[in-house]
Amino acid sequence: MENRRTMSDHILEMRGISKSFPGVKALSDVTFSVERGEIHCLVGENGAGKSTLMKVLSGVYPHGDFKGDIVLDGEARRFRHIADSEKAGIAIIYQELALVPEMSVYENIFLGHEIRKGSLVDWNDTIHQSVALMKRVRLNADPSTKIKDLGVGKQQLVEIAKALSRNVKLLILDEPTAALNEDDCDNLLEILRELKAEGVTSIMISHKLKEVIRIADTVTVLRDGRTICTLDARKGEVSEPVLIKHMVGREIDNVFPPRAKQPSEEIVLEVEGWNAWNRALGRQVLKDVAFKVRRGEIVGFAGLMGSGRTELARSLFGNPDDYRLEGRVSVEGKERGFKSPADAIDAGIAYASEDRKRNGLVLIQDVKQNVTLANLRAISKGGVVDSNAEVKVAEDYRKALNIKTPSIDQKVLNLSGGNQQKVSVAKWLFVKPKVLVLDEPTRGIDVGAKYEIYTIMNRLVEEGMSIIMISSELPEVLGMSDRVYVVSGGRVTGELPIAQASQERIMELATS
């Protein structure tokens, strides 16, 4: 084994990979090499380019859609489709598992490459082989169990068995442990080690640095679409502080507008003992969360993807259908219970969602209809909308927020991302909230529009509103917040006054 691990024995080499999306360079000149038979971890902040790189590798972005070369097993490859990379022996297991819940374990394992006898499926052989595969991944279950009746940890094992059934050479796991509890986590890592002993090479994307340190032979750090470094754990090059340093090394080059006023001491919103179970996922997503927000304050919520930040906002904003909730919320000292978003709005809380296209705006309607949507009551009499008042309100916000649109009759669909975001903010300002929750307020918008959004946020808190800003961008969190809460694994893992907050400190708490 040892002498096979020469420097040149790479199962995979990706060289000079560049990939752009309209307006964004997601990957620039990335180099990524994986030795045969190792466990290679890929780490980096949200948006560092990890997932994009894996999509390039697996053919989700076909050859020609990016620049650079992929060499697999010494052979240059041009994947045009996921099926091509699967045939070449690459298997990716995404965070969102690709299993059919209503089908049995054995049906899922051989889904898409069924064992045939003539033109029929040979179920006996399928079950026979499934049992062997399940033993390899230590999956203790009846092969005819339906996927939906298994826990997330076991489902993940089914995915791995599925990959093994295709004689995988290179197994890629995207955040495999994000949804797992500790035991399942340990089990998974143990299986990865066993597979390594059998000669399977694995790439694991993970936010949990402790795991990375436990399992990795090699770690590659990506930041802002570039390869920062590749570290050899066997030579003792990997430690938590080293990884964090490389992950966050970015300079804070955004300029943040200054603020004239300090927040008051008065507490507007207080949350205690907040627990939430997501009904669709069937697991607890928030554990004993507590925080408070003062009048005129911007409170930053930092955390990596899947840490529970968005779930915190959505569960607070009255979504009892999606969540089972426990805990206390008080607004201005009065305890409140929200049965629906309408209740939360009435109590003075507004939530501008991170995905403005999916659940923020009605894209096929025009600017004025979107601006007034959440508070039509204010511009109607006896249920009839006063269209003149509506025009006036929309015009006021267009001017105040500098929404660039030919007219307020323009469909929101036709506006740029930054202007759509302003429409979304305008909608929530019109309900005159006490606390405005902004989830990723500057995602996908250009630098100029970002600065405008920041200026608007400052003006709002100076006028006495409070803002909760959920953001993946650490510079933004540090530049705008008065106080920062860090969320990880559904818990608040730290509260930092802005003076004590740094990128390294936040990342440490976010990966714990």
Next chain:
Amino acid sequence: MILNDLRKALRQNIRDYTMYFLLFLIMAVFTAMTRGLFMSSRNIANLMNQTGYIAVLAVGMTLVIVIRHIDLSVGYLAGFIGAATAIAMTRWGMPGWATIPFALALGAAAGLVTGFLVARLGIPAFVATLAGWLIYRGLLLMVTMKTGTIIIPDAFFNAIGNGYIPDIMPAETAFLPGLHKLTLLIGLVAIVLFSFSQLRARKSKQGYGFEVLPLPVFVIKLAFMAFVIGYITWIFAGYNGMSWTAVIVIVVVVIFHFVTTKTVLGRHIYAVGGNPEAAELSGISVKKITFTVFAAMGALSGLAGVLYASRLQSATTKAGEMFEMDAITAAYIGGVSAAGGVGRIAGSLVGAIVYMSLTSGMNLLSVDISLQYIVRGAVLAAAVIFDVQTRKRRG
């Protein structure tokens, strides 16, 4: 210059204008092929009375489709409620005038049941209303089982589907002989009101500095619409005047047009159709809207049942057959979008008229029924294809 403006205005509202153009084309072709018989006062009056129940159903169906659902149960629900009103009159002695509120209430209650299945229990509307389709069909057969067709003797009730509004003076006067004066007067008032409201809307838009149609185009549009209204009333006036069915349809369309375009409720309906998640997060109860829309659909089914039973002066065992399909077709021809959030009440009215004109014209020409279905299907497919294409182009 004017031509350019016209072209631009046409292009911007191509979907709306095509429908009117389609209607005009159908009428012109049938008029030519029947040597004027199609546009005769008598035929148009009959056509409008036949369109009545489909138009009423299409109005409700538009809202149902706007919020991304469907209602297959409306046909037999209308048939069943028609039979229920017949029984109420013949057996329980319910006066004719009371049947309308009775039918509306019964229909709304049925709609609330559908709403409960869809909004509260989360059953797909297609399945829930398919169950309704079967159940109402069964109920209709059950209540007409012993008697078969129930003849309705009530004069007031039968006038709803067959009668005409009274005139203000006798037909045979020196002034406009042979014409229905009240109908003409209503037409005149309608033209004045329409022009006035268009002018006011234009002024108010200009007041905010919005783009409006260039003046010549505006005048042409106004004149055209005035001509259309005038011509229609003229044709109506040439037979018996305006029918009660037409009055009911106009009242329904005006109410629903007002609700959908001017009220908070209307806004909420279209927001739910356009993006349910965003609507819910904006504090709108998607459930409540779903209940409301299905209740309205149910009430309109009840009204359609009254219109149909009154037209036949009886309740039959087959009343309501295929109405739901006719209503869905009319709504789609009228420009409602299956993706949700788009569709106008006026559009669906025109869609219903287009659809019934096709039927009536082909009947006059004695086109075989097999071919009639094929033509109707082709028109529906063409309308939706055109819709998808124009929407795609505008992004």
